Amino acid sequence: MKTESIIKKISLNKQPNNTRPNSPFTNVFIYICFIISKKKAMSFPKTLSVLFITILFIACSSDNNIEDIEDDYSDIYNLPSTPFNYSDITFPSTFTDYVFGFDNTPTDNPITDDGVTLGRVLFYDVNMSANNTISCASCHLQELGFSDNKPKSEGFEGGHTFRNSMGFANAGLYAPENFFWDHRAATLEDQVLMPIQDQVEMGMTLDILVPKLQDLEYYNPLFETVFGSTQINSDKISKALAQFVRSIYSFNSKYDEGIEATNNIFIDFPNFTAQENLGKDIFNGKLTPEAIGTCVTCHLPNTVPLHFEQPIPEGANQVVFGGSETGNIGLDIDDNVEDNGVGAHLGIPSLNGHFKTSSIRNIEVTGPYMHDGRMETLEEVVEHYSTGVLAHPYLSAHMKDGNGDPRHLDLTPEESAALVAFMKTLTDHELINDVKFSDPFVN
């Protein structure tokens, strides 16, 4: 019953308009009919003209190629006749073999241009939610680095999510078992089906979603092209969505230009201002040599953490900022809080207060910050690391000073501003404006 009423609702709202514009052949056909009907005193036998018309009609009706199918739905979505290039990307040399060692693409779901195109349509389709009000993109906006600007996102019935919506870029290179603030999703393929079924986010079940999408004719050519059949199932939905998320690579920020020029995060970047280079030094721990680890240690994961006194190991990761380890950065004094993150998920108390070290790519546009969106601005984030770290019993080692106390960087106002300026060099304006990741729907 419920399924039926939902399907009806979509047919009313979103069903493609079936009055196709006439193809040129049809127009010629109509024109010929018109001439014939005007010329009453025809010299040809009537049967011949009927035969002629019949042949023309067959020719018209078999003219049903892919381009026509796409034209059919041009009132629904705006897709290029040749798909955008997602699969053949030229990465800068800073995306090394070591970095691609973390490539989480499964062998049965490589990125293809058509697969990502389907994923893009699904990502932006409000029909993915129970009441056709929100899509993935409602909480993951391209111009906001695929995050939103709320502390907690709003779900399909106006309810609030438990946590802050994080942005993502280069998620295809995040270490496995690392998705969500509490690392509860092992793969992107698993992860992308979870918000659909979340009772606050999209409120669907896969049993309802599959026939619902099957009923939307505009998916037929898309699934057909990718999977060789118009038949939809949840595995195909998961694969296409995961491909779309995975295809969102970021390597065109000001930071990327600098790291490509030097291949050494510890050297001044020629394209940076003095302030940005100072901020980079603070990020790299150069001003706090006594600290066990600083920003770079957690936010730029490497087998051996990068350190300014050591040479950069050949091919090291200097580009994927999403940490592979969780951290407790002393936001709260103890674990008597609503959300204990990884500790609560795994039932391991010593991991209480540990959360994903989220990527700081595009961090300028993904605020508010932290797992619960408690900080509005990057200035507040820096203030936390400068003076605000609390002595949580499970505070990460890299947040402590030599005595085991919470480490406060005690930055001057100039240094704080420089650290913020450095983080802003990670904004990839090309990515957040790239039409190939934008909303394909006409309305």
Ligand code: HEC
């Ligand atoms: C109502 C808002 C909302 C909707 C709709 C939504 N998300 Fe999210 N998304 C979130 C929140 C909040 C988180 C963080 C949740 C957590 O970690 O517990 C998140 C996390 C993610 C992550 C994890 C990134 C990482 O670094 O681990 C990905 C990927 C993602 N969402 C993709 C999607 C896709 C694909 C869809 C559509 C099928 C979707 N989201 C729909 C709010 C939303």
Ligand code: HEC
């Ligand atoms: C112990 C490892 C660790 C260190 C050291 C560290 N961070 Fe973090 N960072 C994290 C974790 C974990 C989070 C997520 C915390 C949460 O939400 O509970 C985080 C969150 C952030 C965020 C917000 C991310 C978002 O998506 O909301 C920013 C910005 C940030 N850190 C910048 C820095 C800077 C700048 C430094 C150095 C001054 C630094 N971090 C040092 C682990 C670390």
